[in-house]
Amino acid sequence: MSEAITSGGGPEEGVTGLVDDWAADRQAYHVPWGKAMMWIFLVSDTFIFSCFLVGYLNVRLTTTEPWPSQSDIFALSFGGGEPIPLILIAIMTFILITSSGTMALAVNMGYRKEKMKAFWLICATAAFGASFVGMQVFEWSKLILEEGVRPWGNPFGAPQFGSIFFMVTGFHGLHVSAGVIYLLWVAFRVKRGYYDDKGFEIIEIAGLYWHFVDLVWVFIFAFFYLL
C-alpha cells in the first residue's frame, strides 16, 4: 500500500474535494467533532419526524370519520371581528423563521469574535423561541379548555386529529424548549468567555440545531395545518 494521502494546501471544491476528504487520513470532514456529531444527530432526528408525519398521513387515510377543517378550528378573531383562519399559526411561523435570522447573525458575530453582540443575538433567538412555545401553550389551552379537543377525541370529527396534533406539535414543542435551554446555556458560556480560546464553532453547532427545528416546523405547518 502506498504512502498516506495527506491533503496539502486548501480543501478542493466539488467532487474532487469530496473524494480528497474521504480518502484522507485522520478526518473525513474539515469540521470539529461536535459539528459532525450534530449533523449526524439531525439526520437521525429527521427520521423521527419523518416517521411521525408518515404515520399522520397514514392514519388520516385509515380513519373512518371525516377529518376536521383546520382553517375553522385554527381561526382566531380579534376584537370581536370575523375569525381569521390560521392567523396564530402564521404569526408563530413568522416568529420562528425570524429567530433563524437572528441565529444566523449570532453565528456570524461569533466568528467575528464580537462576543457581546453574539450573546445578545443568541438571547434574542432564545426569546423568539420562548415566545413560540408560549403561543403554543396558548393554542393548546384554547383547544383543550374552550373547544374540548382531547387526544382521544374531539367534537369536530376524526379522533386522530387531536391525537396527532398533540403528539406532533408536542414533540416539536419539546424540541424548541430544549433548544431554548441549549441556546441560553451557550449564551451564558459565550458571555463568561468560555469559548475565547476554544473558538466559537459552538454557536454554529447550536445554530444547526435551531435551523433544523425551524425547518421541521415548516413541514409540520404544511402537512398538518395546510393539507
Place this chain on the structure above:
Amino acid sequence: MAYVPLADQDHEMEMHHPHSFVEKYVWSQDHKVIAIQYGGLAVFTGIVGLVLSLLFRMQLGFPETATFIDPSFYYQAVTMHGMIMVVYLLTALFLGGFGNYMIPLMCGARDMVFPFLNMLSVWVFLLSVIILMASFFVSGGPTGGGWTLYPPQTNLAGTPGHDMGIVLMLISLAVFIVAATMGGLNYVVTVLQYRCRGLTMMRLPLTVWGIFVATLLALFAFPALLVSAIMMLFDILLGTSFFMPAIIETGTPLDHNGGSPILFQHLFWFFGHPEVYIVALPAFGLVSDVLSVHARKNIFGYRMMVWAIIAIGGLSFIVWAHHMYVSGMHPYFGFFFATTTLIIAVPTALKVYNWILTLWEGDIRLNAPMYFAIGFIFTFIHGGITGLFLGNVVIDLPLSDSYFVVAHFHMVMGVSPVLVVFAALYHWYPKITGRMFHEGMAKLHFWCTFLGTYAIYLPMHYLGFLGVPRRYYALGTTDFIPASAQDLNTTITVAALFVGATQLLFFINVIWSLRYGPKADPNPWGAASLEWQTPDTPPIHGNWGDTLPTVYRWAYDYSVPGAKEDFIPQNVPENEVPSSAESSENT
C-alpha cells in the same frame, strides 16, 4: 467557513484520568471500561433470555411436566426471550461492547470523541435494562404479545401483560434508543474524525467498517421504533387510536376507532429489518478479521468487502415489508420487496465467497477463535439460503409463522452472530485481559455449541414443512400434524438444554483464565491491526502512551513475500520492515 484546521487533534482530547476505584471502574470515561460494562450487562440480560428459552422449550418438549409454565407464562417467556436477544443482548453487545472496545484502538485514537457522553450511554442502557427487568415483577407480568408487539393484540385483555408489562417494555425500548443514540453518535464521529496519522478509511480493519455502518443503520432505523413506541404508549395510556381499529371485545365495543394496525407493522419492520443488519454487519466485520489473522492471509477482496457492507446497509432500508407478506399488501408491493430481498443476497453472497477465498490456500492455524469463525461460515450459509426461500412471496405464504421461519432466523441472526461473538471474545481475550484462555476447553465449547445448535435448528426446518405453527403453547390433536412431531420437539428440547448447559464452559473458562491463565503475549496471534500494537497489554487509559501511532499500511499485511515475519503491523514503515532476504541477496 471560519474553521481553522486542527494542528493535532491529540491536544484537543481532554483526558479525565481516574483518581479512585469508583472513577476507574464505575463512573469511568475510558472506552475500554465502558465496553466491558456494556458487554457484561448485555451478557447478563442474554443469560436471562437464554434461561427463558430453556423454560419454554421445556413446555414444548415435555408438555405439562413443568406445571408452573402455564400459557401466559409461556407467551411471556417467548416474547421476552425474543426482545432480549435481539435488542438487549446482540445490539448492545456488538455496538456498545465491541464498538466501544475496538473503534478507538483500531483507529489509533485515545478514546471516543466525547467520553462523557459515552459514559452516559452505558448508564442509560443500564436504566433501560432495569425497566425491562422490572416488568417481570409488576402485576400481570411482562408482555406476552410476541417480540414484534403487534397491536391490537398486545393491548387487549387476554394477552398477558397488556396493562403494565407492555408499557414498561415500550418505555424500556425508548430509553434504550436514547442510550444507543448517544453511543452511536460517538462511534460514528470517532471513525470519521479521530483516526490516527496515515489511517485512511480504506485502511480500516473490516471490524470498524462493520460496526461503523451498523451504527449508522441504528441511528436511522431506531427512530421508527421510537415513533411506534410513542404512538403505542399514547394508545394505551391516553386512549388514542393510532394503531387500534374499531374492536368488539366480549360483546362490548372498545373506545377505539379508525386506527391502522398495519401502520405499526410498517414502522416496526422499518426498524426491524435494518436491525437484522445492525447485528449482522459487526459480526461480518469481526469474523473477517478473525479469519484473516488465523489463515495468515489478507482478507480476499478488501474493497469489495467494504462496498458490500455499505450496499447491504443501504439495501436493508428497502426490504422491510418481506416480513409482512401475510399481512396483506398490493401484489406489486410484494413483487418489489421480494426483488429487493433477493438483490440483498448478492453482496451477502459476495462476502461469503470472499471469506472462503480468504481460507483458500491459507496457512490456517486452527486456534479456538478460528473454529468459531469457520463454524460461522457454515451456519450463515445455511441460514442465508433459507432466507432466499422466505424472501419469495409464494414460498413464504405457506411457510410463514411456521417453525421454518424460527429455524431460519435463529440460524442466520441467532447462532451465526453468537458464534462470531465467541470467536471475537476468544480472539481478543488476551488483549482485553492480558491472559490466555484454556484452548482445550474453548474447543470443547465450540463443538458442543456448533453441533448442539444444529441438533436444535435442523429438525425445526422439518417441523416447519409439516406446518407446525410457531408460538403455540401446545399443539393439541391436529390432524395434519403427525404424532412424530412431538418426538422431534422432545429431541430439540434435549439438545437445547444441552447447549444451554455447555455455555457454562465458556463462563468457567473466562473467569478461571482471568486468574489462573498464563500471561499472554501482547500479540499472541501475530495480528497486524493496530489494537495489538499497544504499548501495554491490556491497554491502559489513553491507549498509546506518549505519542499516537502512525499507520503506513492496511490491516491485512499477512505472509507478504520478502518479509521476515508472516505479518507486518500497520504501524511499521516500509523501510523498517525486516526482510527475509537481508542475509542472502539484495532485493
